[in-house]
Amino acid sequence: MPKKKDFILIGVLLVIALVGLAVTRLLQHQSGASVTITVCGEVYGTYPLNQSREIEISDDKGYNKVVIENGSVHMEDADCPDQYCVQHAAIHSSHETIICLPHELVVEITGGEVSDVDVITQ
Ligand SMILES: [Zn+2]
Structure with missing residues (x-):
């Protein structure tokens, strides 16, 4: 089931990227x-x-x-x-x-x- 694993991996990376972006924006807003x-x-x-x-x-x-x-x-x-x-x-x-x-x-x-x-x- 290589395809399903790929989708999960992409999904996880996407979530990490989005959370990272949100945190960065929040920090910028508060301190920058x-x-x-x-x-x-x-x-x-x-x-x-x-x-x-x-x-x-x-x-x-x-x-x-x-x-x-x-x-x-x-x-x-x-x-x-x-x-x-x-x-x-x-x-x-x-x-x-x-x-x-x-x-x-x-x-x-x-x-x-x-x-x-x-x-x-x-
Ligand atoms: Zn004035």
Whole structure:
């Protein structure tokens, strides 16, 4: 019964591969996620999502205060006229963004490996 054995082997390998992939993704999501702040199309800074901190950005266009807290990010303060970014709910999942249009500022959550590739291509 060589064929049946082959199918079992392939099945087992497939399960191992899928579990491995799932675990890798999970680990990336939990430990590799970071916050990338872009101002006027230029990366201002990248910060780990799991470390609380306050980032104040002040330039010609205005002032923004981004706060990373308990694994999520929100705009604590800004002097833009519309205040959309301040009213935006906190973000915590990969590829979610908070955009401050008047200041051309983007706060984005990036996954570990994905953000590395982004940095290289930029
Ligand atoms: Zn704003």
